[in-house]
Amino acid sequence: MKQASLFDDHQPPEKDAHRQSPSPHTLKELAFDVETTGNNPMSDSVVGIALCRREGEAYYVPVRHADGPNLPDAPEILSSIFEDETVAKIGHNLKFDIFMMRREGIEVRGPLFDTMVASYLLNPNWPNHSLEEVGLEYLHHRKRPFREVLGKKASFAEVPLEKAAPYAAEDAELAFELRQILFPKLDAEGLAQLYHEIEMPLIRVLADMETAGVKIDIPLLTALSKELERDLVNLQTTIYRTAGQEFNINSPRQLAKVLFEDLGLKPGRKTKTGFSTSVDVLEDLAHQHELPGHILNYRTLHKLKTTYIDTLPALAEPSSKRIHTSFNQTITATGRLSSSDPNLQNIPVRTEWGTRIRSAFIADSGSLLLSADYSQIELRILAHMSGDAGLTHAFQHNIDVHARTASEVFQKPVDAVSADERRFAKTINFGVIYGMSAFGLSEALDIAPKDAAEFIQHYFATHSGVKSYIEETLETARRQGYVSTLFGRKRQIPDVRSTNVTVRQAAERVATNTPLQGTAADLIKIAMIRIHDALRTKKLTTKMVLQIHDELLFEVPEWELDAVQKIVRHEMEHAMKLTVPLKVDVGWGKNWAEAH
DNA sequence: GCCGTCACG
DNA sequence: ACGTACGTGACGGCA
Numbered sequence: 001m002k003q004a005s006l007f008d009d010h011q012p013p014e015k016d017a018h019r020q021s022p023s024p025h026t027l028k029e030l031a032f033d034v035e036t037t038g039n040n041p042m043s044d045s046v047v048g049i050a051l052c053r054r055e056g057e058a059y060y061v062p063v064r065h066a067d068g069p070n071l072p073d074a075p076e077i078l079s080s081i082f083e084d085e086t087v088a089k090i091g092h093n094l095k096f097d098i099f100m101m102r103r104e105g106i107e108v109r110g111p112l113f114d115t116m117v118a119s120y121l122l123n124p125n126w127p128n129h130s131l132e133e134v135g136l137e138y139l140h141h142r143k144r145p146f147r148e149v150l151g152k153k154a155s156f157a158e159v160p161l162e163k164a165a166p167y168a169a170e171d172a173e174l175a176f177e178l179r180q181i182l183f184p185k186l187d188a189e190g191l192a193q194l195y196h197e198i199e200m201p202l203i204r205v206l207a208d209m210e211t212a213g214v215k216i217d218i219p220l221l222t223a224l225s226k227e228l229e230r231d232l233v234n235l236q237t238t239i240y241r242t243a244g245q246e247f248n249i250n251s252p253r254q255l256a257k258v259l260f261e262d263l264g265l266k267p268g269r270k271t272k273t274g275f276s277t278s279v280d281v282l283e284d285l286a287h288q289h290e291l292p293g294h295i296l297n298y299r300t301l302h303k304l305k306t307t308y309i310d311t312l313p314a315l316a317e318p319s320s321k322r323i324h325t326s327f328n329q330t331i332t333a334t335g336r337l338s339s340s341d342p343n344l345q346n347i348p349v350r351t352e353w354g355t356r357i358r359s360a361f362i363a364d365s366g367s368l369l370l371s372a373d374y375s376q377i378e379l380r381i382l383a384h385m386s387g388d389a390g391l392t393h394a395f396q397h398n399i400d401v402h403a404r405t406a407s408e409v410f411q412k413p414v415d416a417v418s419a420d421e422r423r424f425a426k427t428i429n430f431g432v433i434y435g436m437s438a439f440g441l442s443e444a445l446d447i448a449p450k451d452a453a454e455f456i457q458h459y460f461a462t463h464s465g466v467k468s469y470i471e472e473t474l475e476t477a478r479r480q481g482y483v484s485t486l487f488g489r490k491r492q493i494p495d496v497r498s499t500n501v502t503v504r505q506a507a508e509r510v511a512t513n514t515p516l517q518g519t520a521a522d523l524i525k526i527a528m529i530r531i532h533d534a535l536r537t538k539k540l541t542t543k544m545v546l547q548i549h550d551e552l553l554f555e556v557p558e559w560e561l562d563a564v565q566k567i568v569r570h571e572m573e574h575a576m577k578l579t580v581p582l583k584v585d586v587g588w589g590k591n592w593a594e595a596h
Numbered sequence: 597g598c599c600g601t602c603a604c605g
Numbered sequence: 606a607c608g609t610a611c612g613t614g615a616c617g618g619c620a
Contacts, residue, residue: 250617252600303602306616334612343614346604440610513611549605
């Protein structure tokens, strides 16, 4: 690849070298890449910006290099280009670039073409859609490692310009060339609509969510930490006394030795490395000995303390007390988002301690947190996609779907279903979504595999629509090698053709689950885009702050509560027109625990 | 850097 | 006989 830049001749640039750039108004498409001091959008700053408008012609505009010239009027030039709605912006991971440009006071406007997201839609199974990987795959271009360019310098700003400029220019040109390759592929794969109508608009929504962040109550977490520390010390003493020795409770290996060698308890499952000490094993052992119960308590509290209570305050912005997660758009194989650094999609909820931790997620003064979550979204999608008569009828008439499943599986009137039978049915309904096996269901219900097989048989006997839907999905997967969501998102599942039974059955569960989980992901993404739009159009200052797969969390000024509640409910319930209604539960309060 | 474990949907 | 529910991310231990 030709690397053209303003500084190809390795001469220091003229003071107004950037004026060699063509007039922004002649550009219709612009590939760009922002070079930064690091990769933390909250704390790092822009070093320079690479631009490419045609093959073999890339420019680098230094902004904050140690060796200058750092073009004093670059911001005006750049904003006139980047804020031009008629210029499509091409980049690899545009969310990051949008962030960094915002930090420079420049809003990236116009249509987006993100080559990282394009690569993700083409193959969501890939673990890594970095520019290095994607460039290698589609352009057979081996990118020079950033580490190598950085050398011993602490920041890209200290890399000499004659070295920095060609490197940066290459990134912008790579994005430009990837766009030429990936655009036709998206079209050919039927992914263009999903890309342009969902994934690209979503980038700005996610950027705004990450910028907003969510406020935490640090004094509350500090108090919880102290209380938890006392409990843990007490538990540790109890554990050492009960075990008759001191050991590292957090070491599965040392724990296994204590339980299965020193105390002689009967081991359950084995892992690759030794006997398992996981929760289901310890629960069984708790019938034989006092120790496993204490270990389980210790593990739970230790997990909550180290992962959440002690970690979150350190990650908050000191001035605002807000936490800014990353919402990753190109990670999951099904189309869901993921959240990291920190993960705010796995904040505890199921226990009393979970509630206490959620009460530390708070709204700013004068505002409330509003939570809106889809009720049984994947089962409703299953009803729609399968056309199963019973499931569809239940949702259309707002009937308790788990009780109804119980009545059919246990062959008794809905009114006669016991709480236990309903719980069983709920697990079975989850099992259907996961592509259940008799073994998996037996583990989940703690019953014999034979009995689980019987439940499954009863289930499919009374849900012929679901049965044939799953059979057709698997047949389609075998024929075309992939499965699709309602909105056309694809996931390749080559292993459905494997001759290895275990591998094939695992692939079949994936093939069953992916259209359901993936359609739910499409649906909430549509809702997020429309809500984001509606909030802006109506000039509301409410901020969307979190997405947790089937739930959206908003920070709402009190006087906007009524209006926002209506918008959120409407957009979530009408994101797609299905044969069954979508139901959304809305709640609000001063903290996340109250909002639920 | 991998493993086991466990937090969530 | 095998070895199994679907999708994630983060922690501590250990090599």
